[in-house]
Amino acid sequence: MSEPLKLKVAEALPKDAGRGYARLDPVDIDRLGLELGDIVQIKGAAASVAKVMPAYPQMRGKGCVQLDGITRKNAEVAVDEQALVQPLPWQPARQVVLIPTTVTPGKRDLDYIGGLLDGLPVVKGDLVRASLFGSRSADFTVADCDPRGAVVINPTTSLVIGKRSEHAKAAPPSTTMTYEDVGGLRSQVQRIREMIELPLRHPQVFERLGIDAPKGILLHGPPGCGKTLIARIIAQESHANFFSVSGPEIVHKFYGESEAHLRKIFEEAARKGPSIIFMDEIDAIAPRRDKVVGDVEKRIVAQLLALMDGLTRRQNLIVIAATNLPNAIDPALRRPGRFDRELAIPIPDRVGRREILEIHSRGMPLNEDVALAQLAEITHGFVGADLEALCREAAMSTLRRLLPDIGVSLAEMPIDRLTGVTVDMEDFVTALREVEPSAIRELFVEVPDVHWDDVGGLDAIRQRLVEAVEWPLSYPQLFEQAGVRPPKGLLLAGPPGVGKTMIAKAVANESGVNVIAVKGPELMSRYVGESEAGVRELFHKARQAAPCIIFLDEVDAVVPARGAGATDSHVAERVLSQFLAELDGLEELKGVFVLGATNRADLIDAAMLRPGRFDEVVEIPLPTELDRRAILAVHLRGKPGAEAVDVEQLAISTDGTSGAELAALCNRAALRAIRRAVAQGGGDPLAVAAVQLELDDINSALQELMGPDIC
Secondary structure, three states: OOOOEEEEEEEOOHHHOOOOEEEEOHHHHHHOOOOOOOEEEEEOOOEEEEEEEEOOHHHOOOOEEEEOHHHHHHHOOOOOOEEEEEEOOOEEOOEEEEEEOOOOOOHHHHHHHHHHHOOOEEOOOOEEEEEOOOOOEEEEEEEEEEOOOOEEOOOOOEEEEOOOOHHHHHOOOOOOOOHHHOOOOHHHHHHHHHHHHHHHHOHHHHHHHOOOOOOEEEEEOOOOOOHHHHHHHHHHHOOOEEEEEOHHHHOOOOOOHHHHHHHHHHHHHHHOOOEEEEEEOHHHHOEOOOOOOOHHHHHHHHHHHHHHHOOOOOOOEEEEEEEOOHHHEOHHHOOOOOOOEEEEOOOOOHHHHHHHHHHHOOOOOEOOOOOHHHHHHHOOOOOHHHHHHHHHHHHHHHHHHHHHHHOOOHHHOOHHHHHOOOEOHHHHHHHHHHOOOHHHOOOOOOOOOOOHHHOOOOHHHHHHHHHHHHHHHHOHHHHHHHOOOOOOEEEEEOOOOOOHHHHHHHHHHHHOOEEEEEOHHHHOOOOOOHHHHHHHHHHHHHHHOOOEEEEEEOHHHHOEOOOOOOOOOOHHHHHHHHHHHHHHOOOOOOOEEEEEEEOOHHHEOHHHHOOOOOOEEEEOOOOOHHHHHHHHHHHHOOOOOHHHOOHHHHHHHOOOOOHHHHHHHHHHHHHHHHHHHHHHOOOOHHHOOOOOOOHHHHHHHHHHHHOHHHO
8 A cells, every 4th residue: 555645735626515525636646546536534633534536737736635624524634734645445335324413304305315425435423414405405424334444325325314312412503614615705715814724723823923913804895795604614614712793782771881791702702712703794883983973882992992902912812803884994993903904805706606606506406508607607796695596596496387386395295306306597597587786786777688689780880899898808818918908988979869878788788797877867966075976886886896887878968078057066077077086097997897878979078088088989970871771670670561661772761860760660660550450450459450561651651750752
């Protein structure tokens, strides 16, 4: 037998959670004389087993073994610690006795659970986890194996559910959460671990260096992005005591009790160290003292300052705070020595959304047509909580489709029928209509179902918009390679009815990004400063939900030229100044594209029209004969009898008309056909004849539009 290897433990991929894999460098697999699928022993403070799988290229050459949280718990080894890895003989399991620690399954559930545990290597004493429907899971302890030693569960293994011992009954249910339960925040979690795990697990290192350990870390980001989840997982992975503090339980009506309660929490945490105190929504506990009226909040802030940086030095204690309003916190807390580091938890990008979807669909019976990569592409602006809700809604859509066919309760449903349930891509598409991105929920607009096929003509303008909006999203590496910054904005100008707004709708729909539509009057307020605050909030939300398009229709009303009809309040000028600062100020605008439309470009302030703000002004003229032919083909599409219309002649006859007028022409002709069908039916809805568009309908509508001399 080959010599064991000492390797550094790394966290596993989210999709490997609960599968018992040990991902190794192929070089290390050869050194151990193993094949893929062999069983190895993982030895930390205890010993467990895992199945050998190859590491992905980015993790090779680092001398590490990737283990999921369950295997790390079984082997009593933490991330970044050393573990011995060596080959281990194994046998197929004839019988495995499982003691439930969370839920006790019935006999009808054993086949289903056995299918989930199929291929899992175990030894006596291991904790195993079966991912159930949705994001729920069932944990078991392996009480006995037949034969003895390392075994692998297979389809012929007999699973026996044993009774919990008195000790197991007294123990709280397992709520083990691991790093594999966090998706899309790998770099943020790594930075938090540096701040928290090292001081709690190795305080002697800081003593040797002669420095104080960090005291606190402030997490801020939009609601649902995973701030509380990170704090809980860090506490469990570092084996620290976890104390959660919320505002209402701190505040008391009697003088001094609020501060006493806060002191009690810190004293208990210090006595039971190593400990983590988690303060969720700290802006409610410690608001800015210059903005609050009551004395209670001021005293709580003062007490918190003294506890975090007072005369008494507390060891083995770290404070984590979370908020989505970091500027509402008292500035005295936001300095080194109190909260040593502030970490922004962003909205996940495409790769992060894919990881989160894999986590929340881990136990879901997905159909083969479910493309998580495609879902990750189209869920811009979704935070982790939104993606969890998306998976839950997709599962509910499946159940709604299933229950009417059965007519019985789920408890009475045959197990083979239940195991045959799958969640289809159509269920996720249905769920997408129900779940909106919470980061821009108050600004979210439903993108109209307008495609490039619905826009007649304007091919050159369409191509310029595709290059400006879609290419930076689809080919970011090419822009980076060429050293080109994507354009920030584009203005569509032209007479009314030429299709400016329709083009903007098509761009928003085809690019698949979030859209925020701005209506000028919504930004204007009678109170000084509120209009500018609305613009700042608009761009803040757009940055959070990037990639995002801000669509300014009738932009001349939002950013008019300075001095043109100014009032004493100068609201429009202040709003314009705020727009200029947001578009091209010190804070860089990334992933946000501003699309404007107007028929009076001469009324817009010249500062908005320079490169770097509106990089290009695209003039949309009245349609040419070729364009009119394409527009008429779009609007006559699907109308009965439209094939008899001479589109080429009609395009020649409508010289000088806009796209809106051509759409009105087709609609008027169709209305005349409907009027004739109703008249033929004598007013009886049951006797109405079929609608058929005739040439006379087109000619009459054309006379109404162009005048009686046209024909």
